[in-house]
Structures are given as structure tokens and as C-alpha cells.
Amino acid sequence: MDPYHEGSRAVQDRLGVRTAADHIGRSIGPGIREVAAAFLGLQPMLVVGAADRAGRMWSSLLTGAPGFVRATGPDRIAVTGGLPDHDPLAAALTTEGTEVGTIALDPRTRRRMRLNGTAAPTARGFVVTAEQVFSNCPKYLQRRQLQAPAPTRPGAVRRGRELTPDQLTLVRSADTFFIATAAADGADASHRGGNPGFVRVTSPTELTWQDYPGNSMYLSLGNLENDPRAGLLFLDWSTGTTLQFTGTAHTTFGTHGRTIRFSIAESVETPHASPLRWSAPEYSPANPPLRDSA
Template sequence: MSVYHAGSRAVQDRVGVRAAADHVGRSVGRGIRPVAAAFLELQPLLVLGATDPATGGVWASPLTGTPGFVRATGPHRMSVTGGVLPGDPLAEVLATDATDGRDGPDGSEGTRVGTIALDPRTRRRMRLNGRLHRTPRGFAVEADQVFSNCPKYLQRRSSYETVDRTPGEVQRGTELTARQQDFVAAADTFFLATVHAHGADASHRGGSPGFVRVLSPRELLWRDYPGNSMFLTLGNLAADPRAGLLFLDWTSGAALQLTGQARTEFGADGERRVRFTVTRVAATDGAVPLRWAPPEYSPANPWVP
């Protein structure tokens, strides 16, 4: 499939970076190179982005395991042992998709998903987008797009430890509580899932605490910092405004998942801002059994007033 669809091209043209996007786009392929395979096997965390077939909402969900739970099992195939927690908004995606195989038994190509593996220790990240199928031990993704991003806006956390946690029950709502608003306002990182007609994507957003503004219990705003000029995320939003956000507490393991709609605002000053409207909330204490070291903020982070 082409690296860019019409939504990404429209944003690239508006910003005037099509040539730069074409250059960067050459790094996107379907193959999982040996260095990428080695990177995956070291990760204790993977973020999955997809559409909940029951409601049509787009969500981003955390998956964790002992390093090696994510691995390349072929030149175009990533396998994952385990899955999301019970009650996770994407649990149905993993429960109902076609059983193992490059295509489902009905000839389907599988559920379109986006994934991102992010390593705060090295400030490296890798994205793999493709088609999900269940396997006896979890699921596999047949890759359509595989690529890495630069460490810009990624906070370094030098180490982590695995802790024994019992996840709490999923707390659901249609807007952010006061506690959740404070959590978002203090965040330095979140993950963003988006979709388009032929795929899905999961990406990272980072900045100094306060870079995500809470305008109300149902509305967030953040500045879109200059990146790699591909505009995969904003391109998806131009084609389909549905989006899912995942905020993690890197100490307590709490997960805050939001689904809703997002739109990009292009300012006269050349800055871009994304406005997100919350429609549903899923919050889980102790969702991730990892405790990370305090952050060393990226030197690329813009100042937050």
C-alpha cells in the first residue's frame, strides 16, 4: 500500500513539506529488519490502536509482558503473547478476530491495527501497522508499514522494574473527573491512535508537563510540534476525526484511555493545534506492572507557558 493517502497529502501540501515527506517516506517498508526485531524483543510495553467493532470508537491500549512477549516471527510478521486486560475497550478486537493465518477463514484480511513500541531507556520508538489475527497464545500482526521515528519530544526514563500489581476494575465515564483532569494536565507523554479507510496508526506525543491543556471535562488541546513531515496522524484525522488517547502513570501503572474526535486547527502564526473532544473514558488503576525511573525531559521540548 502507498505510504500516504489523500488526508496526509492534503496536510503536507498545506504546510508545504511534500518533498520532505517523500524523502522520509522512503524509510517506510513492510519488512522487519534484524535491528528492529532485536529492538522488539527487549520491550516490556506495546501500545495497540484500533477501532472497537461494537461502538466504532477508536482506542489506544497498553499491552505488557516479560521482554520477548513481542517478537518478529517472520520478515513481515510480529507476534505478541497475551493481550489486553479484561474490560479493556479493545478486548473484543482480540476476542472476535479471525484465527491465526495470513487471511481469516472467510478470506478477510484481519482487523487493521497500529502499534508502537517505545523504549524510554534509549529514547527509541518503532511503529508497525498492519492486519491483526488471533493466535493460540495471543495475536500476530502482518505488517503493512514498519518504520522508526527520531527521539524528538521523547522523555528518557533510565530504568524500570516489574512490580506485582492487581489491576483495578475499569472505571467508565463520558467525561474526565477532576482527578483525571489533573493527571492529564501533568502528563509529559501520551499515545494517540487514529484510523483511515485502509488502516490504523498508533503514535507518540511528548512535551513538558502542561503541554496538554484541559479546557473542560470533555475537551483537550495540544500544540502539534514540528516532526518528521509525514503527517500520518494529522492526515488520518483529516480523513476520519475519530481518535483514541492513552495516558500512562509511569510510576503507579494507572492507565487513562479516552476515545472521541479530534480536529486540527491551523493558526495564522504557522502553529498547529489539535482539539480533542472526549466521548468516553476508561480508567484502570494498576493496569501496567511497570515502575519507571523519573523522567529526564527531552531537550527538544518547547517551553510551556
Template sequence: MYHPGELAVQQRTGLRERAGHTGRSIGDTIPPVAARFLTERRTLVVGAADGDGRLWATQLSGPAGFLRAADQRTLAVAAGPVPGDPLAAALARPAEVGTIALDPAGRRRMRLNGRSAPDGAGGLLISAAQVYANCPKHIRRRSPADSPARPPAATAADRLTLRQRLAVATADTFFVATAGPDGGVDASHRGGAPGFVEAAGPDELRWPEFAGNAMFMTLGNLELDDRAGLLLPDWETGGGLLLTGRARVDWSDPGAPSVQYRVERVVELTHATALTWTDEEVPAVRR
């Protein structure tokens, strides 16, 4: 069930037994409760590799019902990347993907990893290989709020601007895409008080790894492959900051690992979707 990288991290942290228990929740079909959850969602994070092998994470959005379990093993997505999205070309052909369907209002999420193919109508069909729910920990409560649609735009660079570094330093949420030894892609959520991600320079980020479900899919992948793609959504405008680069895990304290991330490419998308989110929580103070 687990690959060697995941097993190594579980062993290093002393959570191998717990991982074996939680791993029983991973299936390869979409159960009815998950199908209902997907139908109600309005956003899906997708991780994949571009034509040069660089990993990215992006966000697809639509009205409730744009995600649909076509059958027990297939997720239909009635949306695709906007022009300028680094995954637009990759998702226009069959690709290994990792996805997260997120419910910020109810603080719920589920992950579905597998292989996608274009549906011929601008969307995707994803064949499920791994399906499982995640706990609500570190999800900030938000409610959807539609805004007038605006033409999307994309800008690309090799380093973060000062404004982008400030956005990173005040973020409370990001998503990370990593890849396993079999080429399968995983997309995962990270959250914390604003400031939990440090923009140490124009091409360097750092963040702590908080305790989770003990499966260590992200850190297990990074144990064997340091490629990683990050998505920092702009909840207020429907845009997003997409990064691709390399990640190294600092295990000097096995009980509190941290990640150092080297940025190789930056794409900023503005007005990628008309779906925005209002913050329902009082900002936490980082100590």
C-alpha cells in the same frame, strides 16, 4: 504511498518534498535491526477500533521477549488486554491495528501497522503492512521498574473527573490512534513539557502539534476522519487513562497547528501491568 489526507497536510505545511524523502523509510517487512529492537522491548502501544467503530489506544506489556518477529512480516505479541480494556473484545478477533514499540530508557521507538489476529494463547499475531522507525524527539527518558502484580480494575464514564483532568494537565506523554481512508489504523506518540496538553473542560482537551518527520500520518488521517483514541499512561502505577472521541485540527497558523479534542468516553485502568517506569529527567518548566 501517502493517502489524500496526508498529501493535503504535507502541501498545506510546505513539507511535501521532505515527506517524499522520509517516506522512503517505510517498509512492509521487519528488518533484522528492528527484530532485535522488538525483542528487547517491554511495552507495546496498540490502537484499534472497538465493535462500535470508536478508536482507542491501549498498552500491552511483558518481560523482554514478549515481542518477537516470528518472520519478516509477522510480529508475535505474547500479551493481551486486561479485562475491562475497551479493546479486549476487538483484539479477540482479527482487527486493523497501529502499534508503537517504545524504549523510554534509550529514547527510541518504532511503528508497525497492520492486521492482528489472536494467536490462540492469549496473545496476538500482527501481519505487517507498514514498518518504520521514528526519531527520539519529545520522548522523556525513563527506566523500567517492576512492581508487585495487583488485580487490574476498570472504571468507565462519559466525562473526565477533576482528578483525571489534573492527570491530563500534568502529563508529559500520550499516544493517539487514528484511522486512514482504507481502514488502516496508526498509533503515534506525543510528548512535551508537563502542561503541553490542556484539559479545557471535562470533555475537551487541546494540545499543540510539534514539528516531526513531515509524514503527518496522524494529522493526515484526521483530515479525512475525525475519530481518535488517546492513551495517557500512568508511569508510576502501570495504569492508564484511555479516551475515545473526535479531534479537529486548527490550521489558523499552518506552521503551528493545534488540536482540539472532544471526549466521548473515558476508561481508566488501574494496575493494568506490573511494569512501571522511573523518571530520569528533571521536569521541564513550561513557559
């Protein structure tokens, strides 16, 4: 069964990477292998991407003691706890049949695992029945060490439609963010990384970044070929503050690569949303040097 839909195939063909994508695609399946289950059980955070009840895409962060995410069967994970009521995806994760993409990223080991499927609420949180499970290489992942958690409570949520000066600083200094996209066959959550400044602010309502060469699957760009909805999540690793955006994204293919332009429809900033605190990064040796213009 082809793991790619027509959008991803269109991008792969345009870039001449179908053979490489076919090779990597053989590793995509619904089964959770033993090594993947062990990896999940060690993680203190999980990013979930989905559409809210209004159909807008968001990326959200869940945290917990190792074991809060665990494999409970060959194609199912259980997550203990949920999202706070103010989170844009809180209601979606309590709705049976919500299509979700998840990514477990471990900065300590520069490993990541993605699992896409269908969520259902439980008495203790929610479960996801997997349709696609796969790992990615450590390209563009920054290494960080987990420090002692901070016992702070989340601050007042700030909603808006344009970047504030502090949010602009956070985005411009970011070396990592997460992106949620959607297609007819489900949702996907992915990671983007680079040296600080790889995400550019071109206006109070628009961000751009270069699409660096990756694993040749083009799941996110493939989704955006047919559905421009996207949700971004930025994390201040030292304070736990999260900054979420929902909006639309479009890809421009040029002679020097690909540029994604994201238009902000709404933002949600939550100070100290995460209790996790991480060290300063050791940047990935794969990060390209920044270009003069996006």
C-alpha cells in the same frame, strides 16, 4: 508505492513539506529489518491502536517480559498474551482481520518503532501482518529508567464521560501520551510528548495540545483530515495506572502553528493496569517551552 494517502498529502502540501515527506517515506515498507526485530525483542510494553466493534478508536497498553513481542517472519510479529476483558480493544484483538497500529517505545533509549497492519488471534495471543514498518527520531521522547516491577493487581475499572479531578491532574501533568487514528487504508498508533502542561484541559470533556514539528509525514493529522475518530492513552509511569479516551479530534491551522482539539466521548481508567514502574523523566531537549494559550 506511495506510503501516504490523500489526507496526509493534503497536510504536507498545506505546510510545504512534501519533499521532506517523500524522503522519509522511502523508509516505510512492510519488511521488519534485523535491527528492528532485535529492538522489539527487548521491549516490555507495546501500545496498540484500533477500532472497537462499535467503530470507536482506542489506544491500549500491553506489557510482558522482554520477548513477549517478537518478529516471527519478514513481515509479521507475534504478541504473547492479550488484553484483559475490560479493555475496550479486548474483543477487537480476538477478531480476524482487525486493522491495528502499534508502537513500541523504549524510554530507556528514547527509541520508537511503529508497525501498522492486520491482526489475527492465535492460541497464545495475536499476530500482526505488517503493511507499514518504520522508526521515528527521538524528538519529544522523555528518558526514563525501568525500575523493579510492582506485583500489584489492577484495580477496579472506572468508566465515565467527563474528567474526574484526579484524571484532570493526570492529564495536566502528563509529558507523554499515545494517539490512535484511522484511515481507509488502516489504523495508526503514534506518540506525543512535551513538557508537563503541553496537554490542556479546556472543559471536563475537551483536551487540546499544540502539534509540534516532527518528521513531516503527518500520518495522524492526515488521518484526522478524513476521519475525526481518535483514541488517547495516558499512563501514570510511577503507578502503572492507565487512562484511555475515545472521541473525535479536529485540527486548527493558525499562523502560530497547529492546535488539536479532542472531544471526549468515553473514558476508561484502570488503576495499576501495568506492572511496570518507571523513574522520574529526563525531559527531551527538543520539548518547546509552553505557550500562554492553546
